Amino acid sequence: MRSRRKLRTRLIVSFSLFGIGLSVLFAMAALYVRAKVEDQLVVNALQHDVDSNIERLHANPNYQAHSGLVEGWFKSDRTLYKMPLAWQNLDSGVHDISEVGPDGRIHHYKLAVRRKYGLIGFIRYDVGRDEQGKRQLLIGLVAAVVLFSLLSLALGVWLSRRVLRPVTELAARLRDFRRIGKAEPLAPHVADDEVGELAQALDEYSERLTALVERDREFNSDVSHELRTPLAVISSTTELLQSSPDLNDKLRERLKRIERSSRQATEMIEALLLLSRAERRGPTFGEITDAVKVAEDVIENQRPHMRDKPIDLRLRGVQPLKVDAPASVLAVVLTNLVGNAIKYTQNGEVEVSILEDRIVIEDTGRGIKAEEADALFQRGTRGEGATGSGAGLGLAIVRRLCELYGWHVAIRPREDVVGVVATVLFPRANRAG
Known part of the structure; x- marks a missing residue:
């Protein structure tokens, strides 16, 4: 007999472990994707910025090196005219702007504006690389969702087979009993859990049903013997009486009625016994x-x-x-x-x-x-x-x-x-x- 472990407990433990494992894996994957994308974004942006300045300094020793990611300008009301016309009327705050960059392509920027003490400050940040990082993060999350969905499907199939295996085995044994034509105890072959309780109940029901069928078979045999014998005596006796020469017509007619009733009762008994046997065997x-x-x-x-x-x-x-x-x-x-x-x-x-x-x-x-x-x-x-x-x-x-x-x-x-x-x-x- 296997160790007792509730089927309900197995379901709870299995799906709890499954949920915890899936959550941990998703958290680890999210952290990994975020770190990977962020690191790639920062490294690529910094590397591109420093490479760009090195190349320009090599080409022009008098070039004033500056960052291509973050640029700042601070003007007064008198020197504000030197800034692009579209910037001059912007209020304090962060604005989204699109401009043609040095490479001739349109770039998206975040422009921070601050007006205070008669000064106007502008800080521009190129968000194009951030957008590329977001796309990479989105692709990574979609891939993670697909991976975890496939993993969940595989684990769900495995868990369902493992948890429902006792029920499947019990059903297979029941089908085997039907094929071989006799029932054997089910409880010794399954675990001592809810499925074991079901097997015990089926064994008890099978015993009661077998006893009922046996009593029905014995009753049919008794009825067949106990009723057919007196009916046969009645039938043979009426035949002998009808052959008597001293019977009047009235008595002869009554004997014929007895004979017909006896034959009808015999046919009914045979049909009912046949019905009882046939409903069991066909x-x-x-x-x-x-x-x-x-x-x-x-x-x-x-x-x-x-x-x-x-x-x-x-x-x-x-x-x-x-x-x-x-x-x-x-x-x-x-x-x-x-x-x-x-x-x-x-x-x-x-x-x-x-x-x-x-x-x-x-x-x-x-x-x-x-x-x-x-x-x-x-x-x-x-x-x-x-x-x-x-x-x-x-x-x-x-x-x-x-x-x-x-x-x-x-x-x-x-x-x-x-x-x-x-x-x-x-x-x-x-x-x-």
Whole structure:
């Protein structure tokens, strides 16, 4: 286990050191640039001044040497006329002037003027070299900014990788667990810090989730065994009873209803168990189901539920349609949709149409509002005016089964008369033949 150091502490320390180091480097660079430029400016100016005077004295021994950087003149009111005309009316203070120098080029000067005691003093300073120094300083600062920006970028990338490396490693381990199909403890592989706390929480969550999945698997196995066995006994017993020659028509019809209910319950259990397994492992394909035959069986099984309602329940528009899915899944979907159509229709008709790519169930019941159609597929939602002890789970199960196998189920109000149209669309990839 690595030594404990808070991730927050590492961030604070890292960026504090980064800020201090950057500030120190910038200060040192600014001082260096300033000293370098200032030294270069002074050296160049002095060297140029002394070289200029030496050359002039060599050429003319009678030349009166003077500085080209700083020049001064002091006049009285009577001798002021000897100064340039533009200077004579200047007030006391420092003025910016531009004049043509001895080299024939325009030079920029600072001219200090002072009038006092009847005297007028002029001190002129050539600022052209200062401007050159400013340009050099500006270039140096721009270069320093670019250099420090690149340095900051490099340090930021390095720090981000170093600080976030534990999180990246944790995410990589999680992806590996998904690839190999099993989870292993994460906490022993990370530091004892905030990331370690996250790893411990993930380990605890993984343990709870594994236990939940295991209980769900055991429950499914128990349900499969405990419910299928009595349903199989009921089915076989009703078959034996129906073969008895001394049964009257009334008892025989009741036994048929028991047989249909038993078969419907078996299909529902198989579909729910299949849904539970498939949502964990993925749907199973390869079992081709004849949709027409399933629809016919569903319609016959639903006729006893009409309870003497004046409803015409029929199958029409039959076209060949084979679906790549277990028959129990399609039976559960159609049983819920047809059963709802019968439940909410007091009189009229319920028609089931088999087309080449879909099954359509139309009724003349109470109808629904278009904006409420999608909400009926939510768990626990029942239609307006629903009666009985239903829990509003039928359509929710239908949607889950359809989503699992890639079908599209929808409900909408009828346009011609009051009623509902339910459609199950089978994409090309889910159809056979």
